[in-house]
């Protein structure tokens with residue numbers, strides 16, 4: 001599979017009056033065409049900011065991408081002009097956002113909103129766009145799509161809105177869809193249906209997917225590869241298999257213990273990772289996970305670990321050899 | 324929707340009646356009534372006999388509530404607003420002759436106000452904290468702080484004494500000379516519009532900033548839309564609801580403003596008619612104009628309510 005996305009040492013920061021929030025602090029990863037990558041981590045660890053940085057959607061001020069490279073099909077997205085990124089947004093890379101209730105415009109019809117990216121990028125008319133919107137709504141399993149395209153978001157349920165968002169993302173046949181916690185606000189059965197739907201559709205169209213979530217349990221079935229993020233950095237990455245069966249970072253191990261897993265004995269107790277995620281405006285030197293880590297040593301407090309190969313493409317950023 | 328409009332119209336009626344009654348009584352309490360005026364002007368001597376005859380002839384001898392009842396009854400039954408006490412002409416004719424001037428002034432002021440407020444307010448919001456934003460906000464504060472009567476007077480006085488130029492006050496009918504007609508309204512309309520623009524500009528800016536923070540605006544950017552489309556199609560409509568409400572609330576202020584501005588720029592509208600009537604204690608004209616203005620204001624509020632349906636699909640589907 002040819003490479004689609006190559007992120008190198010991405011650094012995105014938010015500048016407040018007297019502090020700098022290092023939301024993304026040297027993130028690197030790769031993604032091949034058609035592949036599904038899960039980006040996992042607790043709330044506030046910089047997942048959304050990573051995603052928004054890829055499309056250069058960081059609000060400035062207060063935010064700014066201060067360093068790194070983002071190669072998409074060989075082009076560095078951080079070096080091209082605003083017009084050129086705009087051609088990529090919604091066209092080659094589409095985003096599905098985390099709040100289905102508020103991410104659709106309340107005063108435009110669903111059909112119009114689905115048709116819009118196609119009008120802009122494919123130069124089709126609104127009339128054609130609405131026809132396509134109808135097909136797309138059918139594809140995401142919304143009943144009576146010919147009627148539904150004329151509805152406004154408030155006439156849709158949360159799950160239906162998220163389906164509409166997915167339809168909107170698929171319109172231009174993007175190479176990559178970034179789904180930022182596409183299902184968090186929805187109930188569990190709907191979550192599973194939607195993830196299944198996304199998986200099938202991305203497979204059908206050969207679209208690569210970055211699936212952002214804070215639930216390691218959910219992504220087991222849907223992702224090829226997993227990046228675990230902590231405090232703005234990737235602390236472990238590998239295939240879904242490696243991460244689930246052979247986690248090497250204490251944080252990954254903690255996360256796995258904190259979520260129910262598919263093959264797990266129902267009686268196993270869930271243990272949340274103890275402590276609080278760090279304040280990204282004052283991450284201590286040394287390992288950011290140090291204060292919460294059960295294995296921490298003196299070295300962890302002083303020196304920040306870098307990603308090291310465990311085996312093949314499995315990497316972890318930890319001084320300790322935990323098994 | 325029609326049921327709603329009907330309900331609104333029905334609730335308007337008692338409001339109008341009460342407001343009319345207040346005006347109707349208050350104006351008769353102003354010291355120096357119409358009889359005093361007539362007597363002193365025609366120099367007929369202040370004999371009690373003439374007073375009584377005049378009062379009786381004009382129906383002013385009866386208690387206020389009887390007069391009011393008669394006035395209201397005639398309007399309700401015959402659409403007759405009564406006659407001017409001085410000229411004997413029908414009040415309705417007087418109002419209809421003057422109303423177009425006031426409407427044109429109000430409409431031009433509102434248009435100029437919005438043409439100033441919306442673009443500057445939007446610009447201020449999307450370029451928040453730039454020099455342009457500061458200039459925009461300063462203009463808004465000036466608009467709110469400078470009274471229209473002061474600005475109007477300055478424009479009448481200073482250019483005339485410095486350059487011998489003053490705004491045209493000769494009113495030609497629109498049908499004969501549209502350009503000349505608009506020229507006459509341009510300066511007073513701008514003065515009044517500027518006063519309205521201040522608040523509207525601030526509101527537009529604030530609402531726009533609020534809307535630009537919303538998730539669906541982020542979605543719009545992520546689709547690859549141009550800034551123009553994001554602002555005009557996705558943000559503007561959603562930020563207009565409070566702005567429209569504000570415009571509705573400004574209509575009474577606008578009416579008050581036209582009265583002052585008409586006097587400064589000598590425009591023969593309802594404002595001047597009203598002022599003349601007050602000076603002469605021409606009760607039927609005062610009451611008629613007030614009722615007419617009340618109707619217009621309530622009508623505008625109804626329109627504002629109805630525009631919510633267009634702006635907000637949630638309202639439309641209720």
Ligand SMILES: Nc1ncnc2c1ncn2[C@@H]1O[C@H](COP(=O)(O)OP(=O)(O)OP(=O)(O)O)[C@@H](O)[C@H]1O
Pocket residue numbers: 014021023041042043044045046047048049050059062063181214280
């Ligand atoms: N617009 C912003 N202004 C200031 N700080 C921001 C902004 N957006 C994000 N941040 C900061 O960046 C950090 C990372 O936020 P991000 O939204 O990426 O977290 P996340 O991993 O997506 O969390 P969640 O699971 O809650 O969505 C947070 O500490 C947050 O405070």
Ligand SMILES: [Mg+2]
Pocket residue numbers: 047048049098180181
């Ligand atoms: Mg997020």
